[in-house]
Amino acid sequence: MGRQPCCDKVGLKKGPWTVEEDKKLINFILTNGHCCWRALPKLSGLLRCGKSCRLRWINYLRPDLKRGLLSEYEEQMVIDLHAQLGNRWSKIASHLPGRTDNEIKNHWNTHIKKKLRKMGIDPLTHKPLSEQEGSQQARETKKSLVPHDDKNTKQDQEDQQSKDNQEPHQLGQDLEKTSSPIFSDGFSIDEVPLLNPNEIFMDISSSHHHTNDDNANINISNSTTSPSASSSSTSSCLSSVLPSDEFSKFLDEMEILDLKWLSSDDSSGDTMNFKDNTVDTTNLWDINDLSSLDLLMNDHNDGFVGNGNGCSRMVLDQDSWTFDLL
DNA sequence: AATTCTGCCAACCGCCAATGA
């Protein structure tokens, strides 16, 4: 016999999450981790599908998330990575600590696409739009042989775009297999350290934004103990790969997550407010939760580690930091 | 002031590879 279905979907709640539900989810995961998403709703008393819980946690509640608009540097990273990988958002997101695939996908669709078109670049092929005209013309000729309604023209174009979108995928795959894709700012992806999450250590400061000086608190290190880390020659430190000024810029742009929670005084309604890069979740993380978090931060060498100067070190590996508890 | 339009984004849906009974 196989397993039981993930959820029967009967009597399960859908739609926006309430503060109460968020609290329950955070409380449960902080206390127990997520042994398996399917069981989590029942155990935590949530009337949600496990899938929904997972999505909510990963895209919204995880404490290592960065909030706010993508910086210009992050945007450029997304564009470069999209040129190599196509719409593989999770792969792209894995290169941007604290960003989720959903967030990047949304940002791409709402901001970057427009920006690129404005610049005369086809967001799908990353080539100048003028170069597309020839092939576009051919498509139009081909299409004109097929009867269709005028109102479908836009849809047809969208469909064609979807097909075109496969090209970068293939390109990316080919590049992954064969050559070293080159970033527009001059380094090849082969030279970019494909860090595993457990290789990234970040010191969390209570300050809101990091200046270059604050970068001293950030330590992106190479874990020599991780077998996967030695899977390729790419596991060198970012700091050794990027020119020092680029590295500083990277660190500066990567405003590390801020665990300073705003007062809930100004929150209203059931949804949470985000201001800049801080998250108003004091109404979610009660004092016990925070002490749980403190435990996580201080009791596990692989998790959060106090560094004696008011900063805590965090491993950007949710599996490590939450589930070492188990 | 009321209505319509547009942009944004959280959340859902459906598919698929990996996993386990």
Add this chain to the structure above:
DNA sequence: GTCATTGGCGGTTGGCAGAAT
């Protein structure tokens, strides 16, 4: 070895907020 389930992914949508009319 087969098949059901899980977790993860990418595409799409619904609803809210602000802008435009």
